[in-house]
Amino acid sequence: MHRMAAGVGFRNYAVLAGFNYSDFRVSAVGGADVNNFRAFFSGGDAQLRYAFRTNNGLAPFVQAGFGYGTFSSFGDRLDAQNRPYFAWSDGSLRNISESDPAAENAIVLNRDHTYESRLNSGQSTIYIPVSLGASMEINASLSLFASVQMQFLQSDNIDNSTTQSGWDRMQSLQLGIRFSPKRVEKKSASPKEPKPDLKRFDDVDFDALFQSDEDGDGIIDYYDRCLGTPKGAPVDVNGCTPDSDGDGYVDFVDAEPDSPANAKVDRNGRAYTDSEIQQQYNDSIGLFVQVLRKVHKGSRPYPVRKYIPIESLKRYEELEALHPEWKPIGGGLDKSIPAELRGFDRNKDNRISVYELEWFLNAIFLHPEGAREKLDLLQQAKIYVLEKQ
């Protein structure tokens, strides 16, 4: 039997539609009849399958359905010389019946296995296929299966032999391979994203959002990849204005659109020179000391010290190593820090910097036990820096 089937599955169930073609022959000799035949059967059926899922890839299944087919049957009733077979009780085939008066003259015939006698032709029947089997998964898309199928035909003519039930039965052992393309997609697809919780956006005015152009560059925010572009700046179709040197200042407002890569720039986008960085560092310490002096003397107003980005200070330290002639201005340069204040010089460079004082102050806030004494010591360090200036 040859069978092809296709179907769709849902969970443990599958609906299959298949086509069968069979060419089978039965050669049995016995009783009073020559019971051999060859039959050609073709039919189509629809079946429902239920598979029992297991964790080891083996899935037993049962399958049953309904089909319709046609068949033609032939028998081997004559030998090569067109002499009819007669089955004798001794198991031989003779040219004369055993009950014939001339039986003593009978000669033994040999079967030629040619099914020359038409038993019936082009008959049709409905049939009920029932299968038991199991499939084994090879990979995500392929599996092997084996099953035993019994087809009950509502016809008693396929073998030209009458049975009590009036239904002929065809039994077959099926081995096959099953291809499941959908399972390939399922395995290869990316994991399903969880459904968004749309209730979060109940209070969002989407109409307003889809029409808003926050930076006024003519590209509504929905399409704008660069929100917040400066007013009047030329933008591309994505709402972005170029920043050629990547310093964070777009060319439209950049005083130096081609600053060196990774350069520290001022508020106009212009790169600081090495000497400017040095000056900033010196200014920071100088101003700091000046501030302390004025505060110490109770004078006002309190001047504002420049904020020096820590990146600039790191750059200064790099430059300082290259320029030993540089002498930063500040307190504690004479390597004569009193013993009780040496703890403030955390980096052991023989000077007490503003950052070292602030580091200690932060530590006092975090560990305020005995704060009075610690603050007094901090005050001494500040005065020391003042006097050394």
Add this chain to the structure above:
Amino acid sequence: MCSRNSKIALLGLLVGCSLSSIAQSLRLTGGEVARPGYTSTLKIDIVRGEMSGPVRFSMPLPANWKAEAPYESRDASVIASSNEFQLVWLDFPLKDTVRYTIGLRLPDDAELKPETLTGNLAYFDRNGSLQKLTPASHTFKVLRYFSRYQ
């Protein structure tokens, strides 16, 4: 001693300097909405009151939020670590009020929910005792505006 606020000081003179100084306080203000991947502005307003000497402001940040330090630190040491933003003053500025404006950069995958930032201000009084002001807070509603690029 009357308040440094000139109007109240004048009033203080008229009523016999019966009014006390303006109390030190802390306030956080900012926009209502913050967006993942963008920077939102937060203003820190400090009324000096009787504070003098060392002062420290600290504000824990939600996971992966980054504080961008103010350009003008106004004599403060700025510490913007990964999970806390701090300002430390050796001597607090002699101004009645001080305002700092900082940027808060939200991560691209910031959780879409209200985030409350709480700022704490502490200082040492004349006796060296640690004093803490009532914490101030501000809540950003984190929303992701729909865009086909997001």
